[in-house]
Amino acid sequence: MDEYLRRLRDGTLKLYALEKELAPADAVSIRRKFIEEETGVPLDRIGDCTISLDAVVKKNCENMIGTIQVPLGVAGPVRIKGEYADGTMYLPLATTEGALIASVNRGCSLITAAGGADVRILKDGMTRAPVFAADSIVHAKAVCDWIHAHEGEIRAEAESTTRFGKLTGIEMTTAGTSVFVRLSFVTGDAMGMNMVTIASAKAADLISRETGARLIALSGNWCTDKKPAAVNVVMGRGKTVSAGVLLSQELISKVLKTDAASLLEVNTRKNLVGSARAGSFGFNAHAANIIAAMFIACGQDPAHVVEGSLCITTVDPAHEGVYVSVTLPALPIGTVGGGTSVETQAECLRMLGVSGSGDPPGSHARKLAEIVASGVLAGELSLLGALAAQHLARAHSTLGR
């Protein structure tokens, strides 16, 4: 240990190179010790890990010094009536926001009492959009024309990099001499960002070679990954999924302590009019809360909460009640790859019956998307209800502090 610490101190050993000489557990431990010395802060809790490090230091986390523990709770059971998720389940939520799980739990019991959440996936496609530089706007148009005429070749080139990725769409736009090519793939059970980035690199090389357009960046921000963007709201990204439930006046009054008209008015004035006046892309109350908590629990990329937050919540008048729905235009999600095989996250996926590859491939990722959408519906119902009943501040002073 001392010899490694000495080499780290004098700069003859890089902090990230410890795994080249040591087993993962030893490398992580010495790195943590070095950071403790550098910062003067003991890091015993961070070092107290239960996950095995071998795969994680290779695939998930460079310069690893330990783990952060996020409290994990459950909401449910919730009845889900999807095409992939059909049954009753408990939702794992990792959060430090008091009252959040209580809220989702209340929404789950309301959904279940109402007979279950309808859920449907309307579109499925993970995107990557390289940006090319053309010589002139005439050349830019010619590049687009070439791509239109050679979709088959582009598809074959892209799909040569993956067993599961299939190119399903190519959209183009230009701004002067910049040409953006948004490639959309179905990605099996993977969320797919690594997969489609690798596939898009091959496609982009072909386009550049054949058209003379210069590839400027493999991601040209028209994808759009991890930034709020209208293109994702309109065209979708990852899974586009809706969940809805019909609520009777009686259930609204019993579980939410409010009435159908108040629920509808809160949704209209807050989620629709308020969001419009704010210039928001998210016409919902707190979809990001449920997506963040379920994504952290289930090994998803938490930065994709940005896409998840683009949800729109609607409340339609119905016979003696209301039909409430959430539509998530862009939910990047998977059960293979990324953080899904870290043991604690894999346990959460197993709770939902979706760990690893589905049979057929893609069915697990779609099932998880339907489950997350049902959780978002539960959260929206409960928070809308609390706002309508003027209970929000009360709930958070009781449970959240």
Ligand SMILES: CC(C)(COP(=O)([O-])OP(=O)([O-])OC[C@H]1O[C@@H](n2cnc3c(N)ncnc32)[C@H](O)[C@@H]1OP(=O)([O-])[O-])[C@@H](O)C(=O)NCCC(=O)NCCSC(=O)C[C@@](C)(O)CC(=O)[O-]
């Ligand atoms: C807090 C409640 C649920 C109370 O709700 P309630 O109806 O007053 O309480 P209740 O004691 O009658 O319980 C009703 C049900 O809630 C659940 N429940 C109740 N307590 C618990 C608990 N301790 N643990 C687990 N579940 C709990 C449980 O399902 C229970 O049913 P039961 O099983 O008893 O038949 C309600 O007032 C509520 O949902 N409030 C809203 C809180 C919320 O949604 N917070 C989310 C975060 S807010 C935020 O981050 C975003 C925001 C607000 O800024 C976004 C925006 O701008 O809108």
Ligand SMILES: NC(=O)C1=CN([C@@H]2O[C@H](COP(=O)(O)OP(=O)(O)OC[C@H]3O[C@@H](n4cnc5c(N)ncnc54)[C@H](OP(=O)(O)O)[C@@H]3O)[C@@H](O)[C@H]2O)C=CC1
């Ligand atoms: N590269 C980037 O620009 C970005 C990367 N990320 C990160 O990307 C990671 C997720 O990328 P992702 O591509 O989902 O995952 P991984 O690259 O971790 O794994 C996906 C690979 O798993 C293989 N695989 C095995 N079984 C299946 C199956 N049933 N369905 C689909 N694929 C299967 C496929 O291999 P094969 O293709 O060989 O058949 C696939 O490419 C996350 O860590 C995320 O944080 C996030 C944003 C941007």
